[in-house]
Amino acid sequence: MIVDAECGMPLDLGKWECLWEQDADDSELNPDPNNLPVLDPKDQFLLLDPSASFGTHANHAASGSGTSTPSQHVTWLRKTEYLSRDSSYRQSPHGEQRPVAEAPIDVSRGAQIRDIEASFGAANDNFDLSTLKHPNKPNVTAVDSYEVLPDANIWANAYDLFRFSERPGDKPRPPDEDDPRLDCAVLRPMESEGDHFLAYYLTKDDDTAVDFKRTRLERPVNGVQDEDPTTFHFVRDYEVVKVEQEVSNELLLVLDDGQRNVKEELIPESEVMPSQPRAKGAYYKNIERKMLLKKKRINSYDQDTKKWHMIKVQHIRMDDDEAKEREEAEAEVKDPNYLLSAMDADAEGEVADAEGEVDTGDHEQAGGEEPIDPLDVLGD
Template sequence: LRYAKPEFLNSIANDTPLPMIVDAEMGMPLDLSQWECLWDEDGDDSLLNPDTNNLPLLDPADQALLGDPVSMPTPYTNGSPSAVVSGVTTPTPANVTWLRKTEYLSRESSQRGSTSQEPKMLQQHIDVSRAAQLRDIEASFSTCNDPSSFDLATLQHPNKPGVTAVESYEIFPDADIWANAYDLFRFNERPGERPLDAEDPRLDCAILRPMESDGDHFLAYYLTKDDESAITFKESRSISQHADADQPSASFHYVRDYETVKVEQEVPNEFLLVLDDGDTTPYPTSSSPSVPRAKAAYYKNIERKMTLKKRRVAGNESYGDKWQVVHVSHTPFAQEELDERAEVLAEVVDPMFLLNRTEADAEGEVDESAVAQADKTDDVMDTADTDPLDIF
């Protein structure tokens, strides 16, 4: 009956007499002849306008009408004291239809009541002066400057008081992968054809190939044919970081296309973090021997974040640059690639990187307008002196 129409109650209301005893005038006197002051100017009007300093005595039966309902110890129901007295009153939500009181309304009323009881936080004055900032920065390095005073038991989580620290790591940039650019991809649903409860080691070494068709940009997704191929490929990458001509290539097969839903070009506060306990031995080279890295937490920044969803497959769609199989093999770096990686790696391995970059920027300051004018002149001269070419 919660959502039923209330018209069926009309007959019940008409047949039920109301327990009210009133006079013929419904409590409002209509006979004005009994008030002499209304007809006679010199009549006594004390009954209509009583003296505030000499008020008539109130009938004891009407004393309860002047009491405060909240402060009354005994609640009244329909004019008579209630037999059940409860010390807790249930608040009634405001603007609630009597026929639609559901669990949603009770939840809303409880949330509203808890919000109203929250104590107001006083605004604290924060010193942002230069001296205060220097003081706080120096205080954050107090543990590093004095390792003897460091104690894990004194560390406290800023938001979770019950969490305790069990181990500490120094934080360093990961020089082994710093020259690489990493993007973070999120899928709306698990890629591949296997169910969610089935393990799929192929997902750790998938390939995303940028594609374009009629101005539409998307990504082609590739996986290995079986689990053994994926495991072999990952083991070969973990053993050696350098090219091996005798190493067999790995084959990745086309699965489906994905399109981007959201792209975040700048991710300033998210990093890849690797906790190394000091037992990782990098691949030895001629310049660096096989020495384990120090125990630390190594980080690398994330370039971009993308959210992908499955691209709708069109039956008549075809594009010539589509590959069904991708064969991946290792090749040596070209000298240009090595120079580019060394330049990026210098950011974390060269102590003079910032100073050298500042000097390079200062030496490279030239008049941009003069350069633009010179480029325009060179373009005109090159156009005049160049013979026409046939392009096939």
């Protein structure tokens, strides 16, 4: 017995000598079409028409009962009634139902603004704080509500979320004791023999960290630091275990009651400070990345000449490029026409003017004179 590897069917190929011997008679495998062998009676029904065969069996069954019923051919791939398209075209007893024509939807910019403003009224009018229910804690009641708004003061900053496998720091403290140095630490990217890691720095004591955060809060965004630099000391190195590039379920959230926390004389004119009073609301900022850190094993044989044992941090004024980059990032939440201006710019950065003409930067001087090439004046 020989088994075919393709079909997995047992085939006895030993009956046909033509498969094994040369010049053998192959008439058994390739019969003459004009002189076909007699088919076995058990296989003769395979040559009949399927519809005729079903009708024959149905007629025999009907003749046995004494009544004649018309035979109906049903295919073996028959569609079920609830999936058949024929049932959808059946008319209802009350007549044909035609779909109701819907009114056209106004998608103009003015209509969109109107609908958006109406949604605020639907969410805030007749608002009752007592009707709010916690989805998981039925005994918790709401005591106040805040409008959710983007935090324009920090929108230009990029924030990463770092998680440590254990509590960082160089001083053992009780779990319930807060360490004011941890929220103003410095992480410096490092590389040694192709290995990337982060160097972790903290202030020497708690008072230095508190003073650093206080002066940073009182200082304007683009102000100049008059105090001495703050010194951060090296603690240890950390390895990056996991990095998540897209963090869509975690945000920086600040609940602001609209109260002033800094004295008015500390706020210079024409300067925007994080502590400047603003409307009451819950201000959010998205997180760019999320990283998991663990302590890096200390190797005494590593000779890293780029390691800094001390870092002095001082606030300086932004240059023109940095200030422009910050303004462009803040325009996303401060400029109402931000999306429109972004759509007007083409792929090469050319911006269309009010008349729809593209400004390429080539302008003619008054009187029809051609523009002066700076190289003609200054030389090559």
